[in-house]
Amino acid sequence: MADLSVNMCGIQSPNPFWLASAPPANTGEQIMRAFDAGWGGAVWKTLGTPIVNVSSRFGSIDYDGAKVVGFNNIELITDRPLDVNFKEIAEVKKRYPKHAVIVSLMVETKEEWRDIIKRSEDAGADGLELNFGCPHGMCERGMGSSVGQEPAVLERITSWVMEYANIPVLVKLTPNIGDILDPGRAAVRGGASGLSLINTIKSVMGVDLDRMVPLPRVGDASTNGGYCGPAVKPIAMHMVAALARDKEVGIPISGIGGISNWRDAAEFIALGSTTVQVCTAVMHHGYRIVEDMIDGLSQFLDEKGMTSVEQLIGHAIPNYKEWGQLDLNYRVIAEINPETCIGCQLCYVACQDGAHQCIHLASTDCDAYHGVHDHAQSVRTKWPSVRHDELHDGKPRVPWVDIDECVGCNLCELVCPVPGCITMKEIANPAGPESWNDRVAKGLA
Amino acid sequence: MSWSPLPTDRLEQGFKDKRPLYTRAEALVEANRCLYCHDAPCIKACATGIDIPHFIKQIAHDNLPGAAKTILSVNMLGASCAQVCPVEVMCVGDCVFNDLNETPINIGRLQRYATTEGLKYENTSGRRLFTAKPANGKKVALIGAGPASLACAAYLALAGVKASIFERDPLPGGLNTTGVAPYKLKADESLDEVQWILDHGVELHGGKALGRDFNMSDLLDEYDAVFLGLGLGADHHLGIPGEQTPGVWGATALIRAIKNEAGFKVPAEIKQVAIVGAGNTAIDIAHELAEITSAQISMVYRRSESDMSGYAHEMAHARQVDVRLVENARPLAIEVSAGKVTGLRVALRSGEEVLPCQWVVQAIGQERIATQLDLSVDLDEKGRVKVNEFGLTSHDRIYAGGDCINGGKEVVNAAADGRESAFAMLKSWGLEA
Numbered sequence: 001m002a003d004l005s006v007n008m009c010g011i012q013s014p015n016p017f018w019l020a021s022a023p024p025a026n027t028g029e030q031i032m033r034a035f036d037a038g039w040g041g042a043v044w045k046t047l048g049t050p051i052v053n054v055s056s057r058f059g060s061i062d063y064d065g066a067k068v069v070g071f072n073n074i075e076l077i078t079d080r081p082l083d084v085n086f087k088e089i090a091e092v093k094k095r096y097p098k099h100a101v102i103v104s105l106m107v108e109t110k111e112e113w114r115d116i117i118k119r120s121e122d123a124g125a126d127g128l129e130l131n132f133g134c135p136h137g138m139c140e141r142g143m144g145s146s147v148g149q150e151p152a153v154l155e156r157i158t159s160w161v162m163e164y165a166n167i168p169v170l171v172k173l174t175p176n177i178g179d180i181l182d183p184g185r186a187a188v189r190g191g192a193s194g195l196s197l198i199n200t201i202k203s204v205m206g207v208d209l210d211r212m213v214p215l216p217r218v219g220d221a222s223t224n225g226g227y228c229g230p231a232v233k234p235i236a237m238h239m240v241a242a243l244a245r246d247k248e249v250g251i252p253i254s255g256i257g258g259i260s261n262w263r264d265a266a267e268f269i270a271l272g273s274t275t276v277q278v279c280t281a282v283m284h285h286g287y288r289i290v291e292d293m294i295d296g297l298s299q300f301l302d303e304k305g306m307t308s309v310e311q312l313i314g315h316a317i318p319n320y321k322e323w324g325q326l327d328l329n330y331r332v333i334a335e336i337n338p339e340t341c342i343g344c345q346l347c348y349v350a351c352q353d354g355a356h357q358c359i360h361l362a363s364t365d366c367d368a369y370h371g372v373h374d375h376a377q378s379v380r381t382k383w384p385s386v387r388h389d390e391l392h393d394g395k396p397r398v399p400w401v402d403i404d405e406c407v408g409c410n411l412c413e414l415v416c417p418v419p420g421c422i423t424m425k426e427i428a429n430p431a432g433p434e435s436w437n438d439r440v441a442k443g444l445a
Numbered sequence: 446m447s448w449s450p451l452p453t454d455r456l457e458q459g460f461k462d463k464r465p466l467y468t469r470a471e472a473l474v475e476a477n478r479c480l481y482c483h484d485a486p487c488i489k490a491c492a493t494g495i496d497i498p499h500f501i502k503q504i505a506h507d508n509l510p511g512a513a514k515t516i517l518s519v520n521m522l523g524a525s526c527a528q529v530c531p532v533e534v535m536c537v538g539d540c541v542f543n544d545l546n547e548t549p550i551n552i553g554r555l556q557r558y559a560t561t562e563g564l565k566y567e568n569t570s571g572r573r574l575f576t577a578k579p580a581n582g583k584k585v586a587l588i589g590a591g592p593a594s595l596a597c598a599a600y601l602a603l604a605g606v607k608a609s610i611f612e613r614d615p616l617p618g619g620l621n622t623t624g625v626a627p628y629k630l631k632a633d634e635s636l637d638e639v640q641w642i643l644d645h646g647v648e649l650h651g652g653k654a655l656g657r658d659f660n661m662s663d664l665l666d667e668y669d670a671v672f673l674g675l676g677l678g679a680d681h682h683l684g685i686p687g688e689q690t691p692g693v694w695g696a697t698a699l700i701r702a703i704k705n706e707a708g709f710k711v712p713a714e715i716k717q718v719a720i721v722g723a724g725n726t727a728i729d730i731a732h733e734l735a736e737i738t739s740a741q742i743s744m745v746y747r748r749s750e751s752d753m754s755g756y757a758h759e760m761a762h763a764r765q766v767d768v769r770l771v772e773n774a775r776p777l778a779i780e781v782s783a784g785k786v787t788g789l790r791v792a793l794r795s796g797e798e799v800l801p802c803q804w805v806v807q808a809i810g811q812e813r814i815a816t817q818l819d820l821s822v823d824l825d826e827k828g829r830v831k832v833n834e835f836g837l838t839s840h841d842r843i844y845a846g847g848d849c850i851n852g853g854k855e856v857v858n859a860a861a862d863g864r865e866s867a868f869a870m871l872k873s874w875g876l877e878a
């Protein structure tokens with residue numbers, strides 16, 4: 001079995017799966033249960049001067065019956081006394097010396113940073129995470145994302161921390177920014193040992209239309225919250241990859257945002273994460289999800305012949321290129337498998353109205369005849385007319401693809417409800433690869 | 446393979462699967478419906494306690510070997526259970542969707558998909574889902590190669606114990622091979638599963654019967670422990686006149702002919718069949734005959750439908766193939782003319798009547814095989830081997846499980862019993878499972 005243990009800028013962890021700083025990592029009792037379930041590490045719920053929370057504080061969106069596709073919150077940092085938190089941190093480290101315990105911090109003045117770092121180290125923390133990401137509440141008080149959005153401030157505070165800290169320091173970044181490289185490079189300049197991202201995205205979850213109050217509702221009012229969960233994964237992966245590709249960054253990354261299974265985790269790792277952190281999926285399904293994250297990832301590594309998770313880190317980065325480097329001669333076309341097609345015709349309507357009008361209903365006349373599923377001719381060429389409902393015996397609802405017109409956009413494959421029914425087939429191009437940059441270089445563009 | 450190949454002209458081969466193998470697309474769509482309940486009721490309804498939502502999520506996340514392992518690690522007969530378990534009254538019957546007026550998750554078919562894909566993975570990758578620990582010198586003899594012994598032997602072998610099964614019949618698998626309805630599981634599928642279990646280092650001695658070829662003291666001399674997975678005995682008879690006539694069958698004997706016998710056929714002159722009994726075996730044989738013949742199949746039961754021990758869902762399926770139920774009818778005699786069955790005389794509330802038929806099938810239970818052997822263990826008043834919660838009998842080195850201790854339940858119970866006995870033996874030797 002592949003070795004799942006990782007070393008994240010000096011922090012040892014039995015596996016790359018960490019709880020993100022959030023409600024699942026609120027107390028020592030929870031974190032110990034999570035470790036028992038298999039989590040390799042936890043970033044403690046952000047500590048600072050304790051605050052008062054509002055009620056209610058969470059919102060979520062469902063999509064066509066799928067619950068919690070996206071999640072949002074307006075809660076602040078820990079609402080429990082610091083003494084209690086530090087006592088519990090010490091207890092967890094005593095009982096679980098091999099697991100990674102990272103303490104997330106958010107305070108204001110240099111003195112406060114010095115004190116809280118000392119207390120964290122005294123409690124036995126393996127590392128620190130600086131919360132420069134919270135986009136609601138705390139930022140109104142000059143902390144959280146208001147730091148993360150100002151590279152100069154971020155760099156300054158990071159360098160204060162580095163002055164005092166004797167353990168690795170991760171800077172947690174906010175995605176509420178124009179270019180993630182700005183705060184990422186600032187953290188590196190400030191001396192950070194690693195980066196964590198993303199924190200949540202500014203969001204409004206909905207509106208109570210009877211009361212005319214946005215959601216989640218606190219009495220007769222609401223405010224913007226932080227968005228997370230499966231819906232933010234693509235945004236997070238882009239930011240992780242952008243930093244992993246950047247030559248000025250070069251420090252380990254802890255990937256966060258919408259991770260809920262081993263595959264999500266493997267994708268983040270392939271894009272340059274050394275560890276991954278999870279919040280929403282645990283809030284939805286509990287600590288137990290880590291079991292298959294561990295099993296699925298090791299299974300995957302074994303299948304790929306990788307002996308450790310370290311070998312997967314950043315594996316997809318070399319293939320992440322600029323648009324101008326992509327091969328303009330590469331072409332795929334859609335192919336519908338009549339055996340598995342259930343005749344919903346969603347591909348048809350998507351292609352007609354949302355793409356390039358090249359999927360046709362079986363009952364449509366076609367000006368070409370070629371007898372089989374392979375429609376090698378355009379409907380606009382002059383061939384004898386043929387109706388397609390005779391094709392695919394007894395399955396008159398199977399649409400057909402006019403392959404000359406298909407641009408290979410993927411839309412039909414994406415909307416098809418039957419996994420594997422529509423596939424994108426590669427078409428050989430004798431011309432060989434040529435990118436936009438090649439064309440510019442040849443003076444053709 | 447340590448048995449001769451099955452005949453290729455078995456009547457069972459004509460049956461269509463009731464729970465066919467899902468395609469990947471079907472499995473994914475179904476798997477994604479599961480709510481992943483906490484402390485899920487489906488798990489509690491499974492005698493082997495398979496972590497059902499977990500394996501379903503593993504299917505959804507494309508970890509098929511993982512899904513198979515989740516199932517098989519607690520139930521080495523997970524593949525046949527997927528096909529034979531009466532899920533309607535077990536896991537599926539307890540799925541929370543039943544309370545939402547929503548179709549419950551099709552757990553049996555998902556389990557079949559997972560185990561099938563898991564074994565396929567073993568063949569294509571060359572990796573095993575489970576590997577046996579090195580031999581630790583312990584030896585166990587298991588009597589009968591049915592689900593109970595197979596499960597027990599598998600867990601023993603994985604723990605490094607030498608497990609030797611002695612089976613009276615030429616074919617292993619017990620009732621999975623000879624008795625379960627062919628629209629659920631066919632003999633070749635059962636034998637594939639047996640072979641998979643043997644591949645973990647279990648030894649099989651076919652055609653070797655306890656009480657005929659060796660006795661209990663021989664085993665106790667040679668082995669550290671003995672496991673009894675004897676199942677039940679031959680079909681019970683009513684003890685009414687005419688029973689010796691050709692055309693009067695015991696239900697399990699007839700099912701075995703359908704499942705295993707070369708070229709077995711129901712003769713064309715059989716136009717009506719009377720099945721005596723209303724348990725699951727009676728419903729099974731009625732359903733099977735109704736599917737393969739055009740004969741009128743009547744189940745004859747001495748009490749009323751609400752007293753039936755057979756499952757309501759199975760009876761409903763049987764009715765769909767035109768099986769009918771004659772209630773409150775007590776068989777008195779088999780009518781015979783010129784050496785052939787012509788009818789079944791019954792006492793109805795309204796008086797005596799002869800139900801015309803050319804075959805009579807007696808499905809009124811099976812004998813308690815344990816009463817016919819010298820086992821050196823205590824039996825209860827119903828002829829079942831007495832055991833404690835870990836399957837230990839009154840003898841400190843003899844364990845037992847499956848139908849011979851419970852009087853006839855399901856494959857999954859036998860699988861659970863076998864596992865528990867294996868774990869209890871290992872524990873008694875200070876070994877780990």
Ligand SMILES: Cc1cc2nc3c(=O)[nH]c(=O)nc-3n(C[C@H](O)[C@H](O)[C@H](O)COP(=O)(O)OP(=O)(O)OC[C@H]3O[C@@H](n4cnc5c(N)ncnc54)[C@H](O)[C@@H]3O)c2cc1C
Pocket residue numbers: 529530531588589590591592593594611612613614617618619620621624625626629653654655656674675676677697700725726729814818846847848849853854855856857859
């Ligand atoms: C007709 C029928 C249909 C059924 N359908 C289902 C179903 O759909 N689903 C379900 O879950 N369950 C079903 N069952 C029940 C299920 O088959 C049993 O509960 C299960 O097979 C019990 O396993 P076992 O190992 O205890 O016994 P068995 O499967 O009966 O195996 C016992 C084995 O021991 C051997 N044996 C007996 N005596 C000796 C001896 N002296 N020496 C050596 N070997 C010996 C026998 O030959 C046999 O192979 C059905 C039962 C019947 C009769």
Ligand SMILES: Cc1cc2nc3c(=O)[nH]c(=O)nc-3n(C[C@H](O)[C@H](O)[C@H](O)COP(=O)(O)O)c2cc1C
Pocket residue numbers: 020021022023045046071072073075076077078104131133134172198199200227228229230232256257258259277278279280281
């Ligand atoms: C209710 C809630 C509270 C959170 N609290 C914190 C916090 O105190 N500190 C912090 O750094 N991030 C906090 N986060 C952000 C998460 O740590 C994480 O970055 C974000 O949720 C994205 O991951 P996910 O998609 O797995 O949820 C919180 C998120 C949620 C949903």
Ligand code: SF4
Pocket residue numbers: 478479480481482485486487488497498539540541542549550552
């Ligand atoms: S009860 Fe139904 S929905 Fe809940 S976990 Fe089991 S199969 Fe899934």
